[in-house]
Amino acid sequence: MNRMDRLRHFLQERGLSGIFIKGLSSIRYFTGFSGDDSLIFIDNKQAVIITDSRYTLQAAAQAPECLVLEHKDGLWEAIKKLSFSGGKFAFDGECFSYNDFQCLSSQLSDSPLSTLSLVSLRSVKDEEELALITKAVEISDKAFEFMLDNLHEGMRETEAAALLEYEMRRLGSEGVSFQRLSHLVQGQPCHMVLLLLR
Numbered sequence: 270m271n272r273m274d275r276l277r278h279f280l281q282e283r284g285l286s287g288i289f290i291k292g293l294s295s296i297r298y299f300t301g302f303s304g305d306d307s308l309i310f311i312d313n314k315q316a317v318i319i320t321d322s323r324y325t326l327q328a329a330a331q332a333p334e335c336l337v338l339e340h341k342d343g344l345w346e347a348i349k350k351l352s353f354s355g356g357k358f359a360f361d362g363e364c365f366s367y368n369d370f371q372c373l374s375s376q377l378s379d380s381p382l383s384t385l386s387l388v389s390l391r392s393v394k395d396e397e398e399l400a401l402i403t404k405a406v407e408i409s410d411k412a413f414e415f416m417l418d419n420l421h422e423g424m425r426e427t428e429a430a431a432l433l434e435y436e437m438r439r440l441g442s443e444g445v446s447f448q449r450l451s452h453l454v455q456g457q458p459c460h461m462v463l464l465l466l467r
Contacts, residue, residue: 272299272395273334277313279390286356287312288385289373292364295387300332308344309335312353319347345372359385405442412436 270278276299280288290296290309297303300316304324310317316335318328328337340347360373362384374382394402415436420429434445 272390273311273316275390276311276387280311280359281313283359283385284357285359285383285385286380287353288359288361290361290364290387291369292361292387295361295364295391298391300335302328302332302335304328304331306344308347310348310351310353315353317351319344345376348373348376355380357381357383359383361385361387363388408437408440408442411440412442 276288280286288311290299290311291307293303293305296307296309296318299311300309300318302309302318302324304320304327307318307320307324307328310319316332317338318332318335319338319340320328321341322339325337325339328335338347338350358377358380360370360382362370363386365373365384370382412433416429416433419432437445
């Protein structure tokens with residue numbers, strides 16, 4: 270069962286007809302689409318990515334099983350173009366602001382809405398995720414070794430951080446997952462000069 274099918278089964282078990290997802294990590298997890306400023310709607314019959322003209326080609330390429338709907342007057346107005354029958358709908362409440370909820374509610378005035386957390390679905394890692402995690406660890410290890418081999422006295426923390434990120438990207442990383450914690454006071458690389466202890 271693929272991720273979209275697992276989500277549909279998850280909705281069915283809870284008596285829900287469909288879900289609106291706004292969280293970027295969940296959108297990517299369920300569809301493969303990594304663009305920004307988008308909304309997806311998934312029910313038993315369709316998966317629709319609502320996005321603007323900056324991301325339509327990317328969405329079509331990354332999520333070929335989804336219909337891509339370009340909005341010109343905002344995400345919420347585009348919901349009127351969706352075809353779905355009545356029922357109970359959910360939204361990923363952890364990623365919706367109050368204003369988002371109000372806008373969504375106004376478009377679905379005849380359908381009850383409830384919040385639904387998708388964390389439990391995403392917390393169990395599938396084979397694809399495990400392979401990606403393994404690859405990320407390998408990239409991190411190699412990049413860290415590269416940085417250590419290239420450190421020298423007088424180098425600034427920001428230069429060390431740049432070396433690390435450069436090597437991670439060169440090895441295939443999309444970017445850093447977490448803010449680098451190098452300077453304990455500020456929690457991010459600063460312009461302090463490194464003193465190497467021998």
